[in-house]
Amino acid sequence: MEEAAKVEIVSKNTITPSSPTPSHLQHFKLSLLDQLAPRSFYVPVVLFFSSPSDDDLCFTKISQKLKSSLSQVLTLYYLFCGRFKGGKSNVHVDCNDQGALYLEAKIPVKLSDFLKRNSKLNGIKLFLPLDPYNPKQENDQEHPYIMEVQVTEFSCGSLAIGVCISHYICDGATIASFLQAWSKKAMKQLENDAAADDFSPNMEASLLFQAKEVEINTTSRVMGEKNISTRRFLFSDKSLQELRDKLISEDSYRQPTRVEAVTALIWKSAMEATGGACHHSLMSHAVNIRSRMVPPLPETTIGNLWQQAFSPLMEVDKSKEIKLKDLAMVVRETIKKIDKDYVTKLQGDAIGLFEVLKSLQEVKVLVMEKGVPCYSFSSWIRFGFYEVEFGFGKPIWVCTVGVPIRNVIILMPSKYEDGIEAWVTLNELHMTHFENNQQLLQFASFDY
Template identity: 50%
Template structure:
């Protein structure tokens, strides 16, 4: 059953004070320029609050949003070309909706395809709804009094870490706490914009016959998985271990659908947060796209797929994004990095080599977002409409990982029945 949201009101929230003229033209960084032209979607669910009415919640959200936008002024500006945001204080659209169902009904089975109406726009087709701003928010009220706050941020100025910082600041402001100051200009100073036109997703969007499903790995099962992969010289992280298992299970699903009946050559990529990896460490509240796509070489497998071997490949790939690599991106050799990314895109789009792309949002603290009526009961995003893409979210309890996995429908049939995968998936989440 698809969730329908009835619009009650729509307003534009402007910053509580005017942006000074000297800050009117905000420069994007090089990495912002390369970011895809869609939105970063976050959905925060809150149980019914006995102490606070929806009207009061709405008023607090709008008032605190107006205040925090004075710090995050590019969020209410207009993107000009692919290098500048005109910070013209046009504001952020804030929509209020009623949802004719109980929140518990939705959370029992959080199907990906039920919840698009809880967002202020379709994050991956914003033009369809004439979405032009750099941010929009939507407050949804369920019949039980539960709430869902859906927020979409332009990926041109926001990555998942920036989205988390903004929500943390917005929530602190709503509670009456001290404003958390963002670092807005660090990214463009280190990675100045350049004359470049390149899309890393061209030819990859809009796949038909794809499906996204959720798989949850609790702390106990992740611990068992890490023990299975580990050796005297290799102790995987939770993200490395779950990545390797999903990669292996995906390859075996592809083999089941292959006419040759063999494991295809493949690659993986991981979006790596570089805030703490630079020689000049960035603040955790540095705004913008401060990540790099770590891409493995093409991996060819003879015979059976080795889980530990894949785990080691995952680590090697992620650890490529370190000092020397980042110096190349920062300096004149960044064209070499761009050529490597172009080559990987060509392997996928033209030569048909599958690239399994991972992005981990596990450490970004979305479950701490308390606007004054408690922390979220559930936090999620929605899958990217590109095959072989995986997003990791944290679970609310413990150190688990919730993986939203998008595969072709044919591959998903075999993937979700993989015996080894099922040994580590939690069914009581």
């Protein structure tokens, strides 16, 4: 792939629902959890597909099927066709069917060549319809579309489907369930299967977590920092099992999950990468609360149904080695904090909400004012991205882009077996030490 290769946008369309949204559904109020989510950026994902084996499935036909099925699924996900209205404390979605943006694009390279290049992580944004972390228009107005899609054809006939949905009403689970619903509509269309499941989204979040008429600011990070870099670290199924076995052998500690083990290893390696400049740190994990509610919510529930679990402040004794097993236990106990009692506080009266927000504010003070590093993790490995099927095969690679904030780690599923891809963003100097950490490299390989 030549460095000068660029994506050419060949068409722009606005896709509207195939049937109008009923008047009683046209005002959608955001939930409290949406208020707590960052409004300024989008949730991005890119799915890469090999060239269809059916010679009749040319790009024009595929794109037409994608547009048609997208229009159909947007009758269910009508929020994504609306526009945000209201002030900071009373934002709602005007579900006016104005539509989602759909771009068709071409790039004069083969998918195989793109995937072979070590610099491919820097090229992923080519396949997204916008910069998810700087979605401003030329006139510096807020981007009007809640959802945008870009379908890109490689010179070999392979495809990339990039989707960006506003984080204000979407988390990783939401974009995954939307892609599943869209693909099911496409398959239903192709197979003419009238009995295919509807995969309708659940809209209960705004009722269960009612928005408050207050401005809430829990941001504890600076977007768009300089001197940061992102690497992708690959953990195979075999290496993950070896890592989990190592944690058991160190103590009578019961076997951790894959996410707990990888989180502990990355956290430990990141702390060591500071070269002793930091003697304390925090770890946080975004926890999907759909299954933690009573009764549990379906995974198709739209919104920001997650909460950030923060570890206690970890003091590092420079005279002693940081024990991996100890960090793994902290990770497990931290994630367990987001339980039904915690969720009940969010749903309850002002006192319960105040208690939750107070703890978030305390973390913000530690990070922003006292300079305590916080390593923030988010796991997408159980969202089923590799099961998305539009009728021309399942994706060969699903990825996101690095968040331009230091100390942020996104865990993605790997294509084969039960591996994990860890997208790690650190200060450039710390990354140099991090990617050479010998214990980390016992279990992971890395990619630029």
